[in-house]
Amino acid sequence: MQIPQKIAVVGSGLVGTLLAIYLKRQGHTVHVYDRSPDIRTVEFSGRSINLVMSHRGWKAMSDVGLDDEIRKIGIPVDKRAIHLQDGKLNYQYYGKDGEAIFSLSRGVLNRRMIDLAEAEGVEFFFNHKIWDVTLATATLHIGESERGEWTELHYDKVFGADGAFSRIRHRMQRQSMFDYSQEFMKIGYKELHIPANPDGTHKIDQNSLHIWPRGNFMLMALANLDGSFTCTLFMPFEGENSFEQLKDEATLVDFFAHYFPDTAAVIPDLVEDFFKNPTSYLVMMKCFPWTFEDKVALIGDASHAIVPFYGHGMNAGFEDITVLFEMISKYGDDWKTIFSEYEQSRKPNADAIAELSRRNFIEMSTKTADSNFLLQKKIEKWFSDKHPDKWMPLYSRVTFSLQPYSEALAIGDFQNKIMEEVMQMPNIEEKWNSVEVENKIIDLLK
């Protein structure tokens, strides 16, 4: 337990809420502010991509004993189901021995976590708009509008868990020596929907992450508890095969019939959903530092917004909390050191998962449709099963281990160089599981 502090967490999203629980357990007074209404009282909007919880997320959950509670609302996903354009379906398992990620609906998870946080004694203030922060004194400035009257709220510490467009970071950004970048992807996304069968069962396999990889665009689907799937269409805003092109009903229907023929049976409201739901942006945001003295710290998307293609936005944010509390157990009430060690430890890992996530779009949208890529993954899995001490595939390092992301990225690049050589071996498709290939990999690993 630390010396009790009065702490404000700005943002009642997943990271803000879990952080609040952690802080409350340390004996602090914790107030969570959010500019939006209580998500438990409103219908969740049609612009979400389903989340996947993996090892790092579960670690942060289980350290405060919440993992069992959350597992109840998740669906295990142990493989990719790859829908080729000719109707063929391939499966690619993520790990071994049934290792799985968990599909979670963002709205359901967030509501449940706010309930859990309130039960712990965290106080929530919804519809409270924080516009600015005085960094040196951890003072929040709150008001109805940006140009209207503001009042001050005084705290000992402020955490900015207010997402990719964080107002807390916005103030930090106006200081000298604050590095910052925001980069919008040329690819946007739109939510679509596969409803449940009349009996509440899933129309397609619930334990797969479904991908329809089509090169520069793709469709994916993740199961919900109620039998439905949240689908996401990722495609460029402009150019060939883009949102810009799909302007009218006829074009849209033709496009789906051509590229995603097997979805006709399962997405009944394609036209309505497509034109009703917004086309959303994807942004990558990086910054440094993440903290101001012992007063203010950024966490989650507010400090490192990434693209969703590795399914690690939430997991990386939850791992921020794990590392922050490792520093708290190490440094007690020395918050200056806690903050400084926290940002030093997390920054290279946030950069690494940003890079891994960016690369994974091409893996999902293009490579999963490529038989060479699938063969390479098969060889890696075969070798890894035989020599688990010598080879853990990159996806497993990132998703089923707690190895720092930056190490996973570096080792993954090294492994990829080896696999490039292996894939060049003559007749590799025939002798992929031969002693020759095995020895070649062992040699290259030396």
Place this chain on the structure above:
Amino acid sequence: MQIPQKIAVVGSGLVGTLLAIYLKRQGHTVHVYDRSPDIRTVEFSGRSINLVMSHRGWKAMSDVGLDDEIRKIGIPVDKRAIHLQDGKLNYQYYGKDGEAIFSLSRGVLNRRMIDLAEAEGVEFFFNHKIWDVTLATATLHIGESERGEWTELHYDKVFGADGAFSRIRHRMQRQSMFDYSQEFMKIGYKELHIPANPDGTHKIDQNSLHIWPRGNFMLMALANLDGSFTCTLFMPFEGENSFEQLKDEATLVDFFAHYFPDTAAVIPDLVEDFFKNPTSYLVMMKCFPWTFEDKVALIGDASHAIVPFYGHGMNAGFEDITVLFEMISKYGDDWKTIFSEYEQSRKPNADAIAELSRRNFIEMSTKTADSNFLLQKKIEKWFSDKHPDKWMPLYSRVTFSLQPYSEALAIGDFQNKIMEEVMQMPNIEEKWNSVEVENKIIDLLK
């Protein structure tokens, strides 16, 4: 001439003022706003690095007939004077046949240009603080303080020439699909001063850019008209040989005596200037897009702030104006196309000069003290003199030509690969101007 517009230029710096002159010549009503007092009425602060005007800057000046006027207040600089630690002095000429850049004091130049702009009929509004802009209507929001009352100023177009921390860009940055980055260098700078001799002459050669290269830090000096020099000490904020270390008078004096022994005779007020003048930051800023419909455009540092090591911040900003007016002569009153072609044309070149400038710190602070580097430059110059059709050194492309920066960078990288091979030739230091070397370069160019 275009259809007359009511145009606001935010920022009365060098780019804003020259842009205002160009716009006025087109027949527009031009108002220039600046949050600061009229620079002609105040003493110029001790945080400036002298400017150098080179070919691109002169081109923008001469297109409106102002080059002769400005040349009067500049001092030609045709070489680097490299002061080694042992007291040895080397010279490295920039171009051929007396090609020179011109040293200009920022304050003197800016005052002169505001005079010239007023003479053209441009109206200046100093001490006017623009806090925000409504992009869709080119409306400026002006007031005493950021949180106080604002009033609106309506224009047909707004140009943001308000520098690296532009408020106009700040508003654009809050839009979707606006890419932005700011990166602070680990190196800061401090202005120092070499006064004139009692008779008004210069204490050291006025036609040289003086460098004291010392690896991770350096001192440089550029001449002023009044016989003085503006000196700039560039060094890291922290670590070995850093501003952090030079905390007291004794340490400072020892440091200069050790590293810059020949400055003792010419910098009499070292201690006073050092502790009086601020240590300033260097920031690199990139963004895109630079324009909003046909209403708002960024220009100069507001759209591409670079580090000063190539001496091209002003020149790149002036070239923005040249290109903008090329588009105006091409597209007449079609401002949407003018803005769009302007940003498309300039963005890759702004990125290229940013990269060239970043690299040049190492060239100036480290390589100019390296005999191999000086030999390489000597070979390039010798070969270029013999084969002017085959080889123009990178510095000349950037500084004494109008070749787009992005092309100069690409060709420079290609030339550098060639020179790496040439420098590997056995006994190159003896046979540097031999037929063998000449033929080798000709071969590698093929």
